[in-house]
Amino acid sequence: xxxxxxxxxxxxxxxxxxxxxxxxxxxxxxxxxxxxxxxxxxxxxxxxxxxxxxxxxxxxxxxxxxxxxxxxxxxxxxxxxxxxxxxxxxxxxxxxxxxxxxxxxxxxxxxxxxxxxxxxxxxxxxxxxxxxxxxxxxxxxxxxxxxxxxxxxxxxxxxxxxxxxxxxxxxxxxxxxxxxxxxxxxxxxxxxxxxxxxxxxxxxxxxxxxxxxxxxxxxxxxxxxxxxxxxxxxxxxxxxxxxxxxxxxxxxxxxxxxxxxxxxxxxxxxxxxxxxxxxxxxxxxxxxxxxxxxxxxxxxxxxxxxxxxxxxxxxxxxxxxxxxxxxxxxxxxxxxxxxxxxxxxxxxxxxxxxxxxxxxxxxxxxxxxxxxxxxxxxxxxxxxxxxxxxxxxxxxxxxxxxxxx
Amino acid sequence: xxxxxxxxxxxxxxxxxxxxxxxxxxxxxxxxxxxxxxxxxxxxxxxxxxxxxxxxxxxxxxxxxxxxxxxxxxxxxxxxxxxxxxxxxxxxxxxxxxxxxxxxxxxxxxxxxxxxxxxxxxxxxxxxxxxxxxxxxxxxxxxxxxxxxxxxxx
Numbered sequence: 001x002x003x004x005x006x007x008x009x010x011x012x013x014x015x016x017x018x019x020x021x022x023x024x025x026x027x028x029x030x031x032x033x034x035x036x037x038x039x040x041x042x043x044x045x046x047x048x049x050x051x052x053x054x055x056x057x058x059x060x061x062x063x064x065x066x067x068x069x070x071x072x073x074x075x076x077x078x079x080x081x082x083x084x085x086x087x088x089x090x091x092x093x094x095x096x097x098x099x100x101x102x103x104x105x106x107x108x109x110x111x112x113x114x115x116x117x118x119x120x121x122x123x124x125x126x127x128x129x130x131x132x133x134x135x136x137x138x139x140x141x142x143x144x145x146x147x148x149x150x151x152x153x154x155x156x157x158x159x160x161x162x163x164x165x166x167x168x169x170x171x172x173x174x175x176x177x178x179x180x181x182x183x184x185x186x187x188x189x190x191x192x193x194x195x196x197x198x199x200x201x202x203x204x205x206x207x208x209x210x211x212x213x214x215x216x217x218x219x220x221x222x223x224x225x226x227x228x229x230x231x232x233x234x235x236x237x238x239x240x241x242x243x244x245x246x247x248x249x250x251x252x253x254x255x256x257x258x259x260x261x262x263x264x265x266x267x268x269x270x271x272x273x274x275x276x277x278x279x280x281x282x283x284x285x286x287x288x289x290x291x292x293x294x295x296x297x298x299x300x301x302x303x304x305x306x307x308x309x310x311x312x313x314x315x316x317x318x319x320x321x322x323x324x325x326x327x328x329x330x331x332x333x334x335x336x337x338x339x340x341x342x343x344x345x346x347x348x349x350x351x352x353x354x355x356x357x358x359x360x361x362x363x364x365x366x367x368x369x370x371x372x373x374x375x376x377x378x379x380x381x382x383x384x385x386x387x388x389x390x391x392x393x394x395x396x397x398x399x400x401x402x403x404x405x
Numbered sequence: 406x407x408x409x410x411x412x413x414x415x416x417x418x419x420x421x422x423x424x425x426x427x428x429x430x431x432x433x434x435x436x437x438x439x440x441x442x443x444x445x446x447x448x449x450x451x452x453x454x455x456x457x458x459x460x461x462x463x464x465x466x467x468x469x470x471x472x473x474x475x476x477x478x479x480x481x482x483x484x485x486x487x488x489x490x491x492x493x494x495x496x497x498x499x500x501x502x503x504x505x506x507x508x509x510x511x512x513x514x515x516x517x518x519x520x521x522x523x524x525x526x527x528x529x530x531x532x533x534x535x536x537x538x539x540x541x542x543x544x545x546x547x548x549x550x551x552x553x554x555x556x557x558x559x
Binding site: 051059096097098185186187188189190191192193212213214215251252253321322325329330331332333335336337339340341343 | 446450451452453454455457458459460461466469470472473476477478479480549550551552553554555556558
């Protein structure tokens with residue numbers, strides 16, 4: 001039996017922690033608040049240290065809060081991050097997405113900066129500023145930057161935010177034993193997707209959608225151990241997903257992965273979802289990292305990285321690239337399916353469609369089809385936003401029957 | 406120097422390969438390919454300053470890929486490959502062929518067409534008994550942002 005308008009609009013018969021109001025995916029004001037309250041104080045992955053191998057190597061990154069950043073390895077090999085904004089007339093200092101720059105020189109008036117953020121040149125400075133303004137007054141804005149958790153370069157644009165280790169807590173414990181050897185990025189691409197950034201994180205936070213993936217059904221869902229995989233929630237909205245033995249050879253054209261990962265059991269697969277929009281995904285032979293940069297309520301730019309081990313032989317690296325591409329490349333079986341899925345959500349949830357609620361109601365003892373990952377995320381979202389995800393406009397919907405797991 | 410009829414056969418091969426893939430007629434596409442055929446999609450990332458391989462299969466791998474695709478959830482929007490053969494350089498019983506390619510995607514609902522990707526086809530074509538066969542195709546993409554991607558090779 002179908003629903004009429006009143007029935008369609010009625011809150012679901014779940015605890016309020018088990019659904020969200022779909023307007024949290026479409027409202028411009030909420031989106032603007034998210035950038036300030038979720039992303040600006042968060043530690044965000046900007047790139048990987050292997051993208052900055054030599055002194056003076058730099059990499060550009062647009063922070064999800066909107067700030068354009070330069071990540072640069074200094075002459076002392078320390079990695080630092082600065083605003084990519086000239087303190088003179090607000091111009092972009094570096095244009096190419098990566099390169100090597102002993103001096104970072106703004107093309108506009110040739111003001112130049114070293115890799116420690118000091119201004120080293122103001123063209124015709126004395127003539128124009130006399131003794132009123134000098135190079136010491138024209139330093140770059142530095143933001144907090146750490147290399148950690150597998151050699152990734154983390155940035156935080158809020159000076160007084162908690163330390164990275166405090167922000168991550170125990171969420172990476174499950175992966176840290178597998179990140180002792182240096183890694184190297186071999187794949188990078190961006191995907192601009194018409195959907196809300198949270199819907200991508202949701203997809204990375206629930207495995208019930210394995211029904212979408214023929215590859216995952218064959219190699220995982222139909223195999224022993226699948227339903228024992230467990231979610232573990234951590235403070236600050238993070239969560240990890242335990243492993244199983246994926247049977248890669250069950251998919252025609254695939255085979256048991258010949259190249260493994262140091263210390264990892266055959267066919268292993270671990271994931272860590274980090275609030276508010278990053279995911280580590282270690283699938284037997286390849287590490288994938290997703291970093292979401294929200295563009296608008298219904299647009300997200302996702303940066304995808306694939307990594308192997310720095311010590312890989314040419315043959316090992318080629319195998320990792322092959323494994324990556326089969327499911328995770330732009331032509332890969334799973335990534336296209338996942339991105340189609342969230343694009344469909346973006347289409348159905350955009351303003352005016354009368355979408356009302358999204359259900360996060362599955363409870364299976366925190367195992368793989370339990371939706372605890374999303375419930376945990378939205379409990380943190382609600383706390384940081386000062387709005388309940390089930391009632392973002394404080395319209396008086398029921399209080400949660402119980403706290404989110 | 407390549408003969409006029411050989412060049413004609415090579416251009417015909419490149420264009421027929423595009424038509425077959427546009428029609429998702431994989432049997433015809435593979436009939437244009439040599440037994441030792443290999444297909445690769447590559448691109449260069451200025452962000453990580455590396456060449457990347459995004460797809461790489463021998464003939465058997467391509468056959469398997471085509472057989473698997475109907476089991477997957479895919480974008481059903483048709484894509485149209487527009488190729489222009491730029492250069493043909495003969496080398497014994499083979500030729501190295503460089504073509505420009507543009508790929509357009511047309512939405513099923515409403516029929517809007519958008520430019521999906523641009524790049525080059527670097528083909529190695531075997532010539533024997535007046536026939537031309539694709540021995541190697543390297544698709545070098547300039548476009549690296551492909552939105553939600555696509556399952557069918559370009």
